[in-house]
Amino acid sequence: MVYALTAFSSQFLTRKDPIVDFQENPKTLILERCKTSKELNQVHAHLIKTRRLHHPAVAEPLLESAALVLPYPAIDYAVSIFRKLENPDSSAYNVMIRGFNKRQSPEKSLLLFRQMVEHSVRPDVFTFPSVLKACSKLRALREGEQIHAHIVKLIDRFGCKEFVENSLLYMYACCDRLELARQVFDGMSERSPIAWNSMFAGYVRCGYWAEVVELFQSMLKMGIEFNEVTLITVLTACGKIGDLELGNWIYEYVLANGLMGNDNLITSLVDMYGKCGCVDTARSLFDNMSTRDVVAWSAMISGYSHSNRCKEALALFHDMQKANVEPNEVTMVSVLSSCAFLGALQTGKWVHSYIKKKNLKLTINLGTTLVDFYAKCGCPDRAIEVFKEAPYKNVWTWTALIQGLASNGRGKSALEFFNMMRQEKVEPNDVTFIGVLAACSHAGLVDEGWGYFFSMSRDFGIEPRIEHYGCVVDMLGRAGMIEEAYEFIKNMPIKPNAVIWRTLLASCRVHKLVEIGEEALKHALRLEPAHSGDYILLSNLYASVGRSDDAARLRDEMKTHGIKKSPGCSYIELDGIIHEFLAEDDKHPESQEIYNAIENTMAQIKLAGYVPDKAQARLEAEGDDREASVSHHSEKLAIAFGLIRTSPGATIRVTKNLRICTDCHNAARVTSKVFCREIVVRDRSRFHHFKDGSCSCNDFW
Known part of the structure; x- marks a missing residue:
């Protein structure tokens, strides 16, 4: 680093009334007298007249007043004084170095230290x-390493080595050289x-959360006293790695020690419990706080969002607004994540408008969340619009868009953005490739998908995870290449999990391949015996191939084993x-009107060719109740409510916690065709954009 100190001209004011003689140690008198720039000028002029300016005991407090004491540090004025000193000692240099640090000019501090060494002034x-x-x-x-070398040479002469060593440790931590720290x-x-x-701060800076916990455990074993700052840091680490046991110990310590x-400490406890899934404990602590700042509100909202209790997150956000607490970036990210989980488009749009209205900085994190x-x-x-408007992007921003386009059935667009990402020299990560492979699957681009799959390790050094293998199985299954998918699974270098076999089973359902479907079910049940979705798929x-007895037998097996379908x-x-x-x-509260709308909807779509699939009815339903049961699925109720509560032509958006059934x-x-509506349904796997009687998934999901 090369910097230049500039000489600044100064004008000295003369004082009409005489200044009293300075004592032998004039520091206190100078600092007390120099409260304003005008008084500093007058004292400086007096010292020049009396030829005492070059005495170290006088020069140092004058510099300190100019560089550090005045409300608005007159650092330029201090430079002009310093440059006129004949032989400034280490104390004068120290004041100027501190002054530049305070003035946010650390590069000049380094230059001044270099000058100090060159002039043989001993630090x-x-x-x-x-x-x-x-x-x-x-x-x-x-530069820090060079200064470390100076310290090694001189440290034995210092009376207080710890002060220097602490600064050295902090420097290495700030430079992300934790092994040296x-x-x-x-x-x-x-x-x-x-x-x-x-040391804790260094680990936190680099996200070494496990090391924070390990260091604190060492601290406890050695009987070293810690303070509340330490506890706040360790609680953050506990939340990051889910160490509830240590978090509970700290909570008990906080209680026992008043x-x-x-x-701030209670806020950290709220955050820790929220991230560890103990949201009710976090809420109890939050409710009992005497005062709650934006950090406390954000921690609690984040806890609800992290635990997928998103309705409660949004309700608390409304309470936060009533309390007139201005949200920050962390709040907005948690609220938008909750809106995304629930499909709460209108609330999320309001949040986006709020961000614009308040001119909140669109950071990478906030832009990616949007x-x-x-x-x-x-x-x-x-x-896509938000992505293009975002001033800052990283690999996660690109990945969010690629995955989002893929899940919305826009596979080719997703791949176009991936190519743009590469042109921008942004390196993809393993999550990016999950989105890329999903895009190939949705677009039916099998050859391209194989290319990307092999490119991961060959070109980017990314070893495929189980999720990537699952994407390939889905891609082959969508293309009707069931046998190839089956062989791919059997030859995988890592053991397939239940999701892999379930993906194959779903493909068999679409393409009506019973034999491989039965084999897939055996493997899936061996890994996850109580998963109701596997039974229902087979x-x-x-039922789709006319084997209704086998379908009934399989559902009876579910009853026998006490396996219940997860509630939609x-x-x-x-x-x-x-x-x-x-x-x-x-x-x-509007159930009666909703059910009337369901009957009307079912009657109209039957005239357009819809035939209820009674196999999708609840297990215990019989006779005519089976058709009624099918018509009362949760997504049909939500769509019916949308039909009666939105204006004609408006898009209806529904979010489902499970995979949408064939009948729905x-x-x-x-x-969508009968009522001239676009209906968007997001299920556990992907989006279905229904319009004019067709779906974006091409009837395979």
Whole structure:
């Protein structure tokens, strides 16, 4: 680093009334007298007249007043004083180095230290912490290592080595050289809480959360005292790695030592419990806080979002607004993630408008979350717009868009953006390739998919994970290459999981290949015996080829083994309110009107060719109840509510927690044509955009 210090001209004011003589130690008098720039000028003029300016005991406090004490540091004025000193000592250099640090000019601090060495002025114990602080701010590792060499030569002469060592440790931590920071830390003869916290801060900076916990455990074993700053850091690490046991220990410590009044500490506990899935414990702590700042609100909202209790997250966000607490970036990310999970498009749009209105900085994290939100609400075009408008992008922003386009059936667009990503020299990661392979699957691009799959390890050094193998199985199954998919699974270098076999089973259902479907079910049940979806897939496969007895037998097996189908749940947002429906639900305040709408809808779409699939009815339903049961699935209730509560032609958007069943898929497809509506259904796997009697998934999902 090469920098230049500039000489600044100064004008000195003269004082009409005489200034009293300075005492032998004039520091206190100078600092007390120089409260403003005008008084500093007058004292400076007096010192020039009396020829005392070059005395170190006088020069140092004058510099300190100019560079550090005045409300608005007159650093340029301090430079002009310093440059006129005949032989500035280490104290004068120290003041100027501290002044440049305070003025956010750490590069000038380093230049001044270099000048100090060149002029053979020996640094003292106060020099190195200040110049190392400049290195920390600049992350100037090379200069920091050179200063370390000076320290090694001189450290035995210092009376307080720990002060210097703490600064050295912090410098290496800021430069992400934690192995060097740890060497300094381990070599310290005495370690104060400051040294421990500097080491903790370094690990936190680099995201080494397990090392934070390990270091704290060592601290406990050695009986080292810790403070509340330490606990806050360790609680953050506990939340990141899910160490609930240590988090509980800290909570008990806080209770036993009367620390419940520390709101920052309680906020960290709220955050830890939220991230560890103990949301109710977090809420209890949150509710009992005396004051709640934006960090506390954000931690609690994030806890709900992290645990997929997204309706509660949005409800708490509304409470936060009522409390007149301004949200920050963390709040917005959690709220948008909750909106994405629920498909709450209108609420998310309001949040986006709020971000614009308040001129919140569109960071990488916030921009990526917005792209993900629009994609997960079935608005791929809006996701593209937000992506293009985002001022900052990283691999996760590109990945969010690629995955979003793939899940919305826009495979070719997803691949176009992947190619653009490569042109921008952004390296894809393993998650990016999940989106790319899914895009190939949705677009039926088998050859291209194989190319990308082999390119992962060959060109990018990314070893395929189980998810990538699953994408290939899905891609082959979609293309009707069931036998190839089966052989691919058998030859995988890693053991296939239940999801792999379930993916193959789903393909067999679509292409009506019973034999391989039965084999897939055996493997899936061996790995996850109680998964109801596997039974239902094969049951539907039997029913589709006319083997109704086998379908019934399989469902009887589910009863015998006590396996119950996971309850389907669908959400629809209207006027900012999330409405939730379960199959055959009658708890909604407008249930009667909804069921009347269902009857009307079913009657009209039957005239257009829809035939109810009674095999999709609940197991215990019999006779005419089977058709009624099918018509009362949660997504049909949500769609019916959308039909009666939105204006003609408006898009209906529904989010389902499970995979949409065959009957509901057929019903939605015909409904879109009969009622001239676009219906967007997001299920557990992907989006279905129904329009004019067809679906974006081409009837394979």
